[in-house]
Amino acid sequence: MSVEDKIQSIEEIGQALSNRGNRRVVHCHGEFDLLHFGHTRYFKAAKRLGDILVVTLTPDRFIAKGPGRPVFNENQRAEAIANLEFVDYVGINQWPTALETLEIIRPNIYAKGNEYLKKKDVTGRLDQEKAKIESLGGQMAFTDDIVFSSSKLLNNHFDVFSEAAKPFLAELSQTTKATDLLALVDKIKGLKILVLGDFELAEQCLVEGGHAKLRRAFIQPSGALLGLITLKEFCELVDFLSVSTEDQSLIGPLIPASVFADLIVEPGLNYPTRRSYFDQATGFKRFSARHQTPFTPDPKVEEKILAKLEKKLGDYDLVLAFDNNGGVLSPKVRAKLGQKAKFLALLLGQPKAELAHQALADYVKVDYLAGAQRLFAKDAERWAKGAGGFKSGPALSLSDKQGGLTQIGKNGAKSLAPLVADSPQNLPIDWLSASFALAAPLKALGVHEDGVLLLCQAIGTLARQAASQPYGLEKMLFDKFVIALLNR
Numbered sequence: 001m002s003v004e005d006k007i008q009s010i011e012e013i014g015q016a017l018s019n020r021g022n023r024r025v026v027h028c029h030g031e032f033d034l035l036h037f038g039h040t041r042y043f044k045a046a047k048r049l050g051d052i053l054v055v056t057l058t059p060d061r062f063i064a065k066g067p068g069r070p071v072f073n074e075n076q077r078a079e080a081i082a083n084l085e086f087v088d089y090v091g092i093n094q095w096p097t098a099l100e101t102l103e104i105i106r107p108n109i110y111a112k113g114n115e116y117l118k119k120k121d122v123t124g125r126l127d128q129e130k131a132k133i134e135s136l137g138g139q140m141a142f143t144d145d146i147v148f149s150s151s152k153l154l155n156n157h158f159d160v161f162s163e164a165a166k167p168f169l170a171e172l173s174q175t176t177k178a179t180d181l182l183a184l185v186d187k188i189k190g191l192k193i194l195v196l197g198d199f200e201l202a203e204q205c206l207v208e209g210g211h212a213k214l215r216r217a218f219i220q221p222s223g224a225l226l227g228l229i230t231l232k233e234f235c236e237l238v239d240f241l242s243v244s245t246e247d248q249s250l251i252g253p254l255i256p257a258s259v260f261a262d263l264i265v266e267p268g269l270n271y272p273t274r275r276s277y278f279d280q281a282t283g284f285k286r287f288s289a290r291h292q293t294p295f296t297p298d299p300k301v302e303e304k305i306l307a308k309l310e311k312k313l314g315d316y317d318l319v320l321a322f323d324n325n326g327g328v329l330s331p332k333v334r335a336k337l338g339q340k341a342k343f344l345a346l347l348l349g350q351p352k353a354e355l356a357h358q359a360l361a362d363y364v365k366v367d368y369l370a371g372a373q374r375l376f377a378k379d380a381e382r383w384a385k386g387a388g389g390f391k392s393g394p395a396l397s398l399s400d401k402q403g404g405l406t407q408i409g410k411n412g413a414k415s416l417a418p419l420v421a422d423s424p425q426n427l428p429i430d431w432l433s434a435s436f437a438l439a440a441p442l443k444a445l446g447v448h449e450d451g452v453l454l455l456c457q458a459i460g461t462l463a464r465q466a467a468s469q470p471y472g473l474e475k476m477l478f479d480k481f482v483i484a485l486l487n488r
Contacts, residue, residue, distance in 0.1 A: 003083055004082075006082040006087065006088065006089055007078050007079070007082050007090045007091070008091055009091060009092075010091045010092075010093065010094060010100075010105070011104060012091075013054060013091050013105060014104035017052070017105060017106070023050070023051040024050035024051050024108040024109065025052045025054060025105070025107040025108050026046045026049050026052065026053050026107060026109045026111050027054045027098075027101075027109070027110050027111065028046050028053070028054070028055045028111050029056045029058075029093070029098040029101065029110075030058065031057065031058045031063055031070065031077075032055075032080075033070040033071055033077060035072075035077065038113075040084060042111075042113050042143050043055065043084060044086055045111075045143035045144070046109075046111035046141075046143055047086045049111060049141055052088045052089070053087050053088050053089075054089040054090075054091070054107065055081050055087055055089070055090050055091075056090070056091045056092070056093050056098065056101050056105075057074055057077050057078055057081070057090070057091070057092050058093055058096075059092055059094065060073055060074045062477065074092045075092075078090045078091075096474060096476065096477065097125055097128070097129070097476070098110075099128060099132050102129065102133055103132070106137075106138070107133070107138055108138050108139075109138060109139055110129065110130075110133040110139070110140045110141070111140075111142070111143055112126070112142050112143070113142070113143055114142050169454075169485060169486065172454060172486065176451045177486070178482050178486045180451075181452075181454070181486075182479055182483075184447050184451075184455075185438070185442075185455065187445055187447070188234055188235055188441035188442060188444075188445065189235060190236070190237070191235055191317045191444065191445075192237040192239075192315060192316050192318075193238045193316060193318045193319070193320060194238075194240075194241060194312075194313070194318070194319045195224055195227055195231070195239070195241070195320045195322070196241050196319070196320070196329060197224020197242060197320075197321065197322030197323070197324070197327075197328065198223065198224065198243070198271070198322070198324055198327035198328055199223075199225060199242065199244065199251060199271050200219070200222050200223060200272050200273070200274060200324075201217060201218075201273040201274070202217070202218055202219070202274050202275075202276070203217045203273055203275045203276070204276050205275060205276065205277050206278055206279075206280045207277050208279075208280035208281070212277060215278075217250075218250060219251055222433060223322045223324060223349060223433050224240070224242065224320075224322035225255070226433045226434050226437070227320060227322060227433050227434065227436065228240055229256065229434075230433075230434045230438060230459055231259075231320075231437050231438075231441075232256035232258050232259060233474065234441070234475065235441065238256075238258070239260045239261075239262065240259050240260065240261040240262065241262050241264075241305070241308065241309075241328060242262075242263055242264070242328045243263070243265070243301060243327050243328045244264070244265060244269065245265070245269050248263060264301055264305065264328075266297065266298060266301050266327075267298055267301075268298070269327070270292065270293040272292040272324065273292070274288060274289075274290050275289055275290075276288040297330060302330050302333065305328060305333055306333065309336050309337070309340065313336070313337075313340045313341060314340065314342070316341070316342065317343065317444060318342070318345065318440060318444045319337055319344050319345065320345050320347070320436070320437065320440050321337060321345070321346045321347070321363075322347050322433060325355050325359060329359075334359065337363060338362075338363040339364070339365070341367075343367045343444040344363070344365065344366055344367050344368070345366075345368040345370070345443065346360070346366045346368070346369055346370070347370045347371060347432065348360065348369070348371035348372075349433075356371060367443075368443045368444070370432060370439070371432075431460045434459050434460045434462075435457065435459060436456075437459070438455060438459045442455075454482070454485065455482065458482050459478060462478055
């Protein structure tokens with residue numbers, strides 16, 4: 001069979017194997033990004049277990065191994081494996097795991113490398129795959145041969161990280177285990193959390209001859225909404241309080257099903273709008289601008305919000321406020337949160353420093369503060385020490401100059417984590433929203449390990465990607481990402 005004929009869709013492979021007769025089918029599945037000697041030994045050992053060897057690949061969109069990964073795209077990886085004479089079929093998976101593929105191919109043996117016997121299965125995926133293959137009448141087998149790690153080889157010998165990130169990751173990998181960091185994340189599962197914040201409308205307009213025509217309008221998965229997308233994978237008890245227009249059709253599908261959302265209708269509300277303009281002929285983006293039409297808040301709506309907070313605020317272990325200057329977080333609501341919340345985490349998303357300072361003054365007490373460094377670069381250390389009447393805990397900020405996450409402790413001490421998975425030019429406040437959503441519960445539990453900064457970077461990158469993907473953010477991808485970053 002030619003290389004081209006070996007590479008088929010999962011469905012085509014399943015159809016071809018439906019007439020296997022007495023021949024035993026062995027199935028290997030993985031990313032195989034940087035095909036190496038260990039992989040070929042693994043495939044050969046698997047082939048000896050049966051008659052037909054099928055290798056399926058994780059598609060590019062589900063590989064969460066850090067910046068620059070995969071190094072080789074799914075078609076390149078498939079072609080490389082198909083060139084091995086002892087491989088009979090190669091397919092590119094369509095899902096995050098092999099569970100659906102097992103159902104279609106129905107192998108007699110699902111073969112894994114012997115490294116899976118030695119390391120802890122933090123994702124729980126191996127147990128799921130074992131249960132699936134056994135339910136189909138097959139069995140899982142482990143090959144016994146030499147083991148290499150593609151991630152370790154790529155991390156150490158390929159230029160996938162920035163120069164600033166390399167020593168940071170190298171040092172952290174010597175002192176910190178990925179499994180220990182992920183165990184910290186598991187601690188936040190039982191926290192009861194309240195999230196407050198507003199929605200942002202996104203509009204895409206086509207420009208032709210000096211005239212703009214609206215092409216599409218949708219709610220942007222940013223701010224508080226991106227925080228919910230992040231939290232739903234790690235916490236079981238998350239509530240959301242916000243204001244909305246009477247038409248909630250754009251909002252409903254975006255709120256995770258596990259989140260209880262209390263949306264209060266605000267008459268005359270105008271969502272902040274980020275409008276992007278695209279050239280009609282070429283489709284290229286020309287520019288974007290943020291608009292917010294002033295409106296007069298209804299005092300009755302504010303009274304409803306205050307009444308709800310007065311009644312239930314004490315039930316929450318943690319409150320996350322995504323403050324973008326308006327909507328649900330009025331001055332009175334801010335003051336109520338500062339006075340009554342057991343632990344208040346605040347993300348300031350205002351576009352100007354003076355607006356951020358004004359908002360912060362309304363809260364008085366903040367236990368954990370986050371925001372772009374340009375908003376409070378001069379005051380963050382002073383606030384962290386409790387000066388100016390602000391009893392603030394450590395502040396997490398986005399560093400404009402160095403391109404990383406800066407954490408300022410109560411004593412004013414700084415720690416900096418260089419960016420490992422994005423460039424500074426591509427980091428909007430939305431990236432910090434996801435990072436903040438994970439950092440805040442950890443801070444509420446008193447976790448201050450340096451590795452938290454790495455966790456925040458990982459979740460920020462994945463949440464931004466997941467917000468625009470149908471499968472959303474999955475904890476399994478996050479776990480794999482963290483493990484890959486420290487695999488050196």
